[in-house]
Amino acid sequence: FSIKGTNPGMRCSPAASKLLSMLKHSKEPIAGKAGRPARLRFCPWSMSSVENQAERYLQEMNQCRILGDRSKTVTIFWVEGGMPVNYMIDKSRTLQFQKGQLIVCAELGCVKDRSFRRLIEKVMGADLESISFTCFGDEEAFSEAKRVYGFCQRAAQGWEREQPVDCYKICQVSYDENERETSKVPGWIEKSKVWSRLLLTAASSPLAGQVFPRLPWFLSRRLVAFLGRLDAIDAMRFYPERVSSQLNPLLGIGILPLLSQQECQLLIEDAEEHGRQHGWTTSRHKTHATTDIPIDRLPRGSELWRQSIGPRIAESIGERFGFRAGEVTPVDVFLVRYTGAGQNQLSVHRDGALMTFSLLLNEASDFQGGGTFFEEDGLVFRHEQGVAVLHSGKIRHGGYPISSGSRYILVGFCLVESEKLTPLLKEWRWGDPRWYLSSSIVSDEEVLNRIYDPRRSAAPPLAQPADVAAGGEEAPRAVRGAENPKYRQAAESIARKVWGRPAAAGSLEKGENGASYEETLGEGRTVRCFSDSAEGDLSCLLLEGERTIGHVLAKDAGMSDEELGETIRRLFPGQVDKKDTSSVRMIGLVSIVLDDEFRGKGLGVELMKTTMRFYQLLGFDFILLQQRDTVLSTPLLSSLASPSEPPMLRRLAVTSSEPSRAENLRPLGCGICQPAEPVMPVMPVMPVMPVMPVMPVMPVMPVMPVMPVMPVMPVMPVMLVMPVMPVMPVMPVALVTVGMMIPSMIIG
Ligand SMILES: O=C(O)CCC(=O)C(=O)O
Ligand SMILES: [Fe+2]
Structure with missing residues (x-):
């Protein structure tokens, strides 16, 4: 599994040649302990966690066969072609290393990528003693690897260096559907692109920390990544960032x-x-x-x-x-x-x-x-x-x-x-x-x-109930995207269907189309709730006068009684009798939105509480809140779960984006329904895209948007169940799923 390089005299950019030469002559301690695979130890940060992860990962990968000559391989860096850098680096750390060779790691799936093949072609031009191709995977991966290996050999033979131009002549090979070679056309590749891309991927190697030996390792590493990233951003042709x-x-x-x-x-x-x-x-x-x-x-x-x-x-x-x-x-x-x-x-x-x-x-x-x-x-x-x-x-x-x-x-x-x-x-x-x-x-x-x-689309026009009642045109209103006007429109359309039958405050009115319910909150605000009996949808509108300032929309998730029964039994094991679930209905509560100006005033909690009471009056006694918005959780759930309040629901399951919220609710009597295992990431995040907080040496820095990655709001489902608090002896059961749709939704 080793191919000799064919063009030892090739020049490359100074940074790349430094990197490559260091890879070749590394004096790093790379000897392995007896009986154990060696690991590179020049990674000064969180190495132990890398090792632990790698160890665990390898155990999990017990079916993985490492093919190729391990004693002769050195992992230098991962050449990426739309492939999982982190996984591969993790895996390659567990191989034995020797200096002087370049190993290109691939795994099933990746090796079929033509862009990967092209990258290999580029890599083949490197000034290296040899290139090894190591395959992780099963029989199938192996046969793929052999095909690619064959391809590499051909590419190596077809590789020539054209002097003195700044392009390399490469052999572009085309393949048919079955990955059979159909044509071989000589092509050209810009030298600068090759190396910047190599650098880019090389940045994920700890060795990149030594490319600029006068700089501290972390700066060197970031510099390598930075140079590569310049090219990446350039090549992406992305628009400037559009949206927050x-x-x-x-x-x-x-x-x-x-x-x-x-x-x-x-x-x-x-x-x-x-x-x-x-x-x-x-x-x-x-x-x-x-x-x-x-x-x-x-x-x-x-x-x-x-x-x-x-x-x-x-x-x-x-x-x-x-x-x-x-x-x-x-x-x-x-x-x-x-x-x-x-x-x-x-x-x-x-x-x-x-x-x-x-x-x-x-x-x-x-x-x-x-x-x-x-x-x-x-x-x-x-x-x-x-x-x-x-x-x-x-x-x-x-x-x-x-x-x-x-x-x-x-x-x-x-x-x-x-x-x-x-x-x-x-x-x-x-x-x-x-x-x-x-x-x-x-x-x-x-x-x-x-x-x-x-912002690319205008918000759909929203009808105010008064307009509709008066037969007026639906008045368009500027609504921010995050408020998800679509849901409000749906909620209002349910309301409109049942609108002719406003309920007396605090009591449930049942009509042909559905039921309605209203609560007065004070300061000219009311919550009006509607259920559409034909469609099984529910909506609650928070109104100031006739103006909708917040809403909840619940949709029937369309499960049959039997299916929902099953789901409930799974979610609340041992708590529901088979015959109990004959009239189970599934509701998906898809959106709780308050207009911006009303946020932070406790109205979200009020809206939610009224909504809950409405469900209860309609006869539901199971609610699953799938709560992703951490802002809402504690005040709302505490008030719903508070023993001093009249029991609102017999059972309430909550998914929260923060496990600590589950703990907050424990004293209120919630039990864990479905503990979701907290799982460690497969890899510690290798900063392939480096955060560059301190780079005073780089004057170009301000141009590049190399920013700390804002974490996507993590979702760690933790489910809680309220203790059983019987309200009515025989009740239909509803499962209400609350999906907080919009990250900026803040209620209460
Ligand atoms: O296994 C999974 O959950 C992910 C599957 C996936 O990402 C895919 O098939 O593209
Ligand atoms: Fe996927």
């Missing part, structure tokens, strides 16, 4: 309980049956391929998808991330199987499509490890069976390795057509900057803030 991250819902992650156990089971059985007859596909995606079966090949599964899952997913993604109905189109939906013995993980990546869902189909106890890993948050979402994680595919994520058992998920990539998205998005999906888009060189924020801009 606070307003960008695409940076959030949504959780959606969606399928019953039976539906999940049906999908798995269908897939296994199909797999037995026709096999599982393993290379449908050019990079980061999963072991999967497209949903349309499953007879029962495709029916279920068409009838119920598809529309519900598309609608939920639209609602959760602020797109209109019909703007979200799932284009590639497939059932994925991870097994301890086969493909057991999916390395970190960005998907091609803008939006992605991944829905767990089997029980979480069927496998060890696993989950959807979000790199910047450093969190692994280990959700329940039937629950989907909704997120932008442009948030770097991966399938956390499982160490045993099987993990089945339904994954779907969705395209979105919306005026809120840059017209360049299509090009980004298919075009040249893909390499950068997929790498961690640019942060999730940097990518998404350029893709999405809520």
